[in-house]
Amino acid sequence: MKKSEINSSEIARLAGVSRSTVSRVINNYSNVPAETRDKVLKVIEKYNYFPNASAQVLAGKRARTIGLFLIDQGNVSSDILTNMLIVSVIEHASVLDYYVLTHIIRNAKDTEVIRNVREIFYQRRIDGGIFIGAANREPFIEQLIDEGFVVGVVDQELPDHPEPNRIVSNFNNDSGMKQAVAYLAGLGHSRIGVVNGDMNRLSGQTKYEGFKTAMRMCGLQVNPKWVMDGDFHETSGYNAIQTLLGIESELPTAIVAANDSVAFGAIRAIKEHGLLVPDDISIIGFDDHALSEKHHPPLTTIRVDFSAMLKRMTTYLIEKIEQKTLTVKEITLDCSLVVRESCRRI
Amino acid sequence: MKKSEINSSEIARLAGVSRSTVSRVINNYSNVPAETRDKVLKVIEKYNYFPNASAQVLAGKRARTIGLFLIDQGNVSSDILTNMLIVSVIEHASVLDYYVLTHIIRNAKDTEVIRNVREIFYQRRIDGGIFIGAANREPFIEQLIDEGFVVGVVDQELPDHPEPNRIVSNFNNDSGMKQAVAYLAGLGHSRIGVVNGDMNRLSGQTKYEGFKTAMRMCGLQVNPKWVMDGDFHETSGYNAIQTLLGIESELPTAIVAANDSVAFGAIRAIKEHGLLVPDDISIIGFDDHALSEKHHPPLTTIRVDFSAMLKRMTTYLIEKIEQKTLTVKEITLDCSLVVRESCRRI
DNA sequence: CTGAAAGCGCTTACAG
DNA sequence: CTGAAAGCGCTTACAG
Numbered sequence: 001m002k003k004s005e006i007n008s009s010e011i012a013r014l015a016g017v018s019r020s021t022v023s024r025v026i027n028n029y030s031n032v033p034a035e036t037r038d039k040v041l042k043v044i045e046k047y048n049y050f051p052n053a054s055a056q057v058l059a060g061k062r063a064r065t066i067g068l069f070l071i072d073q074g075n076v077s078s079d080i081l082t083n084m085l086i087v088s089v090i091e092h093a094s095v096l097d098y099y100v101l102t103h104i105i106r107n108a109k110d111t112e113v114i115r116n117v118r119e120i121f122y123q124r125r126i127d128g129g130i131f132i133g134a135a136n137r138e139p140f141i142e143q144l145i146d147e148g149f150v151v152g153v154v155d156q157e158l159p160d161h162p163e164p165n166r167i168v169s170n171f172n173n174d175s176g177m178k179q180a181v182a183y184l185a186g187l188g189h190s191r192i193g194v195v196n197g198d199m200n201r202l203s204g205q206t207k208y209e210g211f212k213t214a215m216r217m218c219g220l221q222v223n224p225k226w227v228m229d230g231d232f233h234e235t236s237g238y239n240a241i242q243t244l245l246g247i248e249s250e251l252p253t254a255i256v257a258a259n260d261s262v263a264f265g266a267i268r269a270i271k272e273h274g275l276l277v278p279d280d281i282s283i284i285g286f287d288d289h290a291l292s293e294k295h296h297p298p299l300t301t302i303r304v305d306f307s308a309m310l311k312r313m314t315t316y317l318i319e320k321i322e323q324k325t326l327t328v329k330e331i332t333l334d335c336s337l338v339v340r341e342s343c344r345r346i
Numbered sequence: 347m348k349k350s351e352i353n354s355s356e357i358a359r360l361a362g363v364s365r366s367t368v369s370r371v372i373n374n375y376s377n378v379p380a381e382t383r384d385k386v387l388k389v390i391e392k393y394n395y396f397p398n399a400s401a402q403v404l405a406g407k408r409a410r411t412i413g414l415f416l417i418d419q420g421n422v423s424s425d426i427l428t429n430m431l432i433v434s435v436i437e438h439a440s441v442l443d444y445y446v447l448t449h450i451i452r453n454a455k456d457t458e459v460i461r462n463v464r465e466i467f468y469q470r471r472i473d474g475g476i477f478i479g480a481a482n483r484e485p486f487i488e489q490l491i492d493e494g495f496v497v498g499v500v501d502q503e504l505p506d507h508p509e510p511n512r513i514v515s516n517f518n519n520d521s522g523m524k525q526a527v528a529y530l531a532g533l534g535h536s537r538i539g540v541v542n543g544d545m546n547r548l549s550g551q552t553k554y555e556g557f558k559t560a561m562r563m564c565g566l567q568v569n570p571k572w573v574m575d576g577d578f579h580e581t582s583g584y585n586a587i588q589t590l591l592g593i594e595s596e597l598p599t600a601i602v603a604a605n606d607s608v609a610f611g612a613i614r615a616i617k618e619h620g621l622l623v624p625d626d627i628s629i630i631g632f633d634d635h636a637l638s639e640k641h642h643p644p645l646t647t648i649r650v651d652f653s654a655m656l657k658r659m660t661t662y663l664i665e666k667i668e669q670k671t672l673t674v675k676e677i678t679l680d681c682s683l684v685v686r687e688s689c690r691r692i
Numbered sequence: 693c694t695g696a697a698a699g700c701g702c703t704t705a706c707a708g
Numbered sequence: 709c710t711g712a713a714a715g716c717g718c719t720t721a722c723a724g
Contacts, residue, residue, distance in 0.1 A: 007716095008718065017694080017695090019718080021693090021695080024693095027719075027720095031693060048464075048468070050464075050468035052716085053469035054401075054403040054409070055718035055719085056717080056719075058700045058701065058702085058719095059718040060718090061718085079429070080429065083425070083428060087428075091450060094449070099471065101411070101445050102432070104436055118396075120445070122395075123397065123399035124398050296642075353702085365701090365702080365712095366703085366704080369702070369704080372702095377710085378710090398700085398702065399702095401701035403702090405702045405703040405704080405716055406702090406703060407702085407703075
């Protein structure tokens with residue numbers, strides 16, 4: 001019933017050695033004879049002793065904890081992707097014997113919120129942190145990096161002279177967009193629109209840039225009326241298409257969505273207008289969201305492996321914390337077209 | 347570029363007071379004159395000082411961190427419900443200024459895994475923990491409670507003489523099952539089957555018990571051939587119905603599924619056999635999963651508010667940690683029928 | 693190979 | 709109202 005209050009002195013006493021030796025055993029020092037070692041381990045085992053983490057950290061060891069910061073004003077909780085991200089980080093950190101402290105940032109512009117995030121680093125609760133969903137070059141993250149904390153940022157630009165404590169990871173959005181446009185062009189589309197993502201995010205920018213480049217390379221014109229704003233959320237796709245269908249008489253035959261959520265929203269709006277996908281308008285997404293395959297119609301999209309990305313990010317971040325891989329600065333993962341049923345030949 | 351290394355001595359020196367006073371200011375002691383307080387706060391603010399968390403904990407303060415333990419052998423990552431649970435806990439802990447250390451337990455029977463979980467408590471990384479997905483009376487959790495740690499367990503029986511450091515939360519599964527059966531009976535069904543959940547879990551047991559009681563109260567017979575095993579996962583629903591449709595010539599007109607995932611699997615199997623829901627067989631689920639509304643057909647189910655449950659669990663757990671609500675032992679939430687299109691009148 | 697001792701950065705009785 | 713000092717439970721040079 002009583003909480004264990006045994007400490008290293010007690011273990012030392014019971015094993016007939018000094019606390020120094022107990023510590024050496026726990027930390028696997030090589031200069032402890034097997035016999036002493038076994039004797040101590042036996043006592044540790046018997047009394048269910050685990051060293052107090054705070055004392056260890058205070059004495060100079062790492063917290064063996066990383067922070068996972070999810071920036072999303074919306075409904076993080078209902079997004080199946082978010083879940084995969086969280087679980088990927090936790091599981092891969094766990095393999096390296098690290099813990100994950102997850103924090104949700106609803107408003108990255110609120111100074112009180114920023115203060116809380118900074119506090120977690122300054123309090124030394126974590127050895128480093130991963131940020132997901134941040135604006136490109138988000139100032140408070142730049143500051144943390146500047147202050148020397150080990151930080152990994154997903155979907156972020158690498159500066160010209162990157163600090164050794166910064167890691168950045170991205171998908172090859174340019175390639176993805178080129179594949180999307182090439183596929184549509186191959187199906188005979190030339191009237192292609194786009195619903196953009198959040199342009200404060202690097203991926204929002206690179207996807208749109210990729211789209212424009214791809215259109216040019218396919219010899220196609222970008223019609224400004226078919227370039228629509230969005231923010232990576234379902235609703236923005238819905239709203240964009242609502243507006244388009246409400247105003248424009250000239251419609252595109254295909255639309256590239258900044259991600260699958262946006263594509264879902266777009267399709268919903270199209271259906272509400274009594275039109276069909278892909279019969280009236282073809283839609284291609286980006287991400288290959290867990291629901292895309294089961295969507296009606298099954299969504300043609302650009303597949304991206306978030307789980308692999310977060311695994312690598314987590315691994316490299318921890319290696320950086322432990323001063324191993326000093327050279328890794330950037331992680332880039334490819335993406336590839338998955339053909340389903342939301343685009344048709346015309 | 348350099349990591350902040352300022353500490354309370356430094357702040358004390360800069361403010362012209364002692365470390366004791368700095369500590370008193372930080373901890374909001376009442377016996378510090380406003381003037382001194384302001385002077386110290388100014389320096390703290392200026393130098394961006396945050397007390398080292400490990401030192402605070404070692405000196406006797408709480409870690410202000412709770413553990414969230416998710417037990418799931420399967421694909422935690424693809425379950426949208428899990429995400430909501432994690433986010434609910436994190437956000438409500440955050441309101442109370444607590445952090446959440448999330449841990450995934452793939453195999454609650456593996457001694458090494460159990461050791462890791464126990465370690466987190468013994469290391470004093472957390473002040474308490476919440477377990478989700480555990481078997482009823484899972485021994486290692488019982489042990490932690492026995493050892494005096496503050497623990498909340500979702501979907502768990504309350505023992506006869508509950509310890510003050512235990513909280514348990516459940517949905518009123520009995521009521522839910524009665525509503526489900528009553529609804530089906532009202533639609534004219536008398537041939538009602540059930541796909542059970544994991545019978546090691548309390549909810550697996552209570553749902554089945556509720557089902558049997560409800561059938562009796564409606565004057566209906568439980569046909570043992572229509573009582574199928576499951577484990578709360580989609581696949582088990584699929585397998586159960588595959589077997590049923592493969593073997594039995596006499597079929598039920600309606601099936602109650604232990605949860606919505608099981609219902610999805612059941613419907614998938616029914617469709618594969620060329621039958622229709624609800625035309626050939628009616629299906630009712632349990633949970634009101636985020637996808638149930640969008641399912642084809644939209645799933646009739648028993649709605650349950652996981653987010654509210656986890657919010658209350660988190661709040662009470664932290665209050666227990668802080669020795670406030672000493673009386674709360676059990677949280678029970680009601681559930682209610684949501685009629686959609688997966689059940690028909692016969 | 694091993695112990696005594698200093699030190700990590702706090703908090704909190706204690707004394708004044 | 710405030711400071712000096714002890715103590716939290718570890719780790720790690722240092723000396724032997």
